[in-house]
Amino acid sequence: MASSLAPTGSGNKALSKAKIAKQDEFYTQLSDIENELRHYREQLHDKVVLCNCDDPYESNFFRYFALNFNALGLKKLIATCYDGSSVAGGRLPLLDIEGLKPEGKQPYAVEIINVPDVNGDGAIDLTDVELLLKSDGNVSHTLKGDAEYGAGDFRSAECVNFLKQADVVVTNPPFSLFREFIAHLITYNKKFLVVGNQNQVATDEIAALITNGDIWQGNYSGDMAFRVPDYYEPRNSRFWIDENGQKWRSLGTGCWYTNLDFAKRHEKLNLFKKYTPDDFPSYVNYDAIEVSRYTEIPVDYPDEMGIPVTAVSKLSPDQFEIVGFSGMLAKPMADLIPGQTGSGRFYLDLGGGEFKRMYDRVVVRNKTL
Structure with missing residues (x-):
């Protein structure tokens, strides 16, 4: 998951304060993504997948889809982020970040239409993804934003254009903007699979969508652990620091929300x-x-x-x-x-x-x- 989002104007200072206050940065484990996505593999074939709350150089969502691009038969993978991850180059580097991100930590998008075996070792791995991102294929470019929303904000005109291209959105949206994010996807009639909290069903907006059969919960619900940035303060419960100094938070009511059907649902x-x-x-x-x-x-x-x-x-x-x-x-x-x-x-x-x-x-x- 990337960061909470804010309009331009007050800009990144207001955004940083909001992130700290709302503690929206929960980074999903690759194992949780793999375990859930296996129930929808056939529905992703020949589809454009958008991860629109994900720093590609930090996000396990991007990592999953980049590594499985060919196995899933994706048509295209798009990832956008609001700003540089607050843990960039720290506890969660999926790739060698130094010198790789376009223009430092500015908001940017990555678009991939194929993931070749760049290093010729007969397999697709992170080295191939890194070489692809470093290539001259213009897969990465910075985002500008617009008069209303900051660059990389999922509501900005640039990111709405990416959304219009997408067949399926898969991400972990900011918890504080969860209802607005779901409404945004519904407005554009998009299929999606996103991380959320079971307690969201008690809100008027999500309750109405579930009652009408527009959305439902995915395969897994229950305990979910997330990496969190260093600035997160310790808590008395559901918080720990591992042997590498990485901070973690967990939710006993974690779950997935989707409008993709799957066999176990029946x-x-x-x-x-x-x-x-x-x-x-x-x-x-x-x-x-x-x-x-x-x-x-x-x-x-x-x-x-x-x-x-x-x-x-x-x-x-x-x-x-x-x-x-x-x-x-x-x-x-x-x-x-x-x-x-x-x-x-x-x-x-x-x-x-x-x-x-x-x-x-x-x-x-x-x-x-």
């Missing part, structure tokens, strides 16, 4: 538990039952059920209809019970005038009943 859950009112109480402020774990979805219940949003990736569209999310469906408690002020979440009645506020829920219906 695998149905094996349900076994029977419905009883005692095991599955109804919400006070919405007509649905509470299911605390997706593994306990009752096999015989035909109506609406609320389950944790972390289960979204487990829901086959062949088995379940997504009705919506608690943030869009929950009725204000004040409309139902005098003196209660809760809103935006489902509540359970514990008796004796006590109510339990639930975490975000996705509401589903079993389509097979």
Whole structure:
């Protein structure tokens, strides 16, 4: 992932402050990219792939696609970045960076239409990619930006032109701009596979897209570890420094968002538990039952059920209809019970005038009943 983005004018100083404040620079591991991309290989054949939040000389997304360019049968690979990576030449150098980047650390794009065996050793490796980038083929060029957005900003006119060329966008966008980034891709009707946070499903924009079947979660969700820049401050949890001095952060709710179909998405859950009112109480402020774990979805219940949003990736569209999310469906408690002020979440009645506020829920219906 590259950096958070800012318009021109206040420029790079404002951008640097934003990056530090929002801590948007999370660098995805190559193994995570490889494990996810193997589910979509056929859909990438003869396609133009765009990595539009990726410094090619630091990004594992660029590394994956450059090394697998021929194996995937790509038509073209484009990568753009806003500015030089804050870890450039430090902890994450994928190539020999000194003297390789165009005009130092200015924003730039790399366009590749083939990756030949430049060194003639019979295999495509990082040496071939490095020699290709150093060649006179003009695969790299700096970006200028426009009156509204800085050079390399995915919303700038230059980068929109790259987006129009692309068939599929694959990247790790800035978390603070995630909803705007997804909306941008939807506006241009692009296929995509991007890293995100499972908790994004609780936002109005992402919840609406998932409910409408416009996007869904990819194959993997759960723990994901990311390299982070040196300026990131230590945390009490999900932070460590490895033996090489590299700082790491992790998310327990990491995931992929996509509108590319894949086989595992159509695998149905094996349900076994029977419905009883005692095991599955109804919400006070919405007509649905509470299911605390997706593994306990009752096999015989035909109506609406609320389950944790972390289960979204487990829901086959062949088995379940997504009705919506608690943030869009929950009725204000004040409309139902005098003196209660809760809103935006489902509540359970514990008796004796006590109510339990639930975490975000996705509401589903079993389509097979």
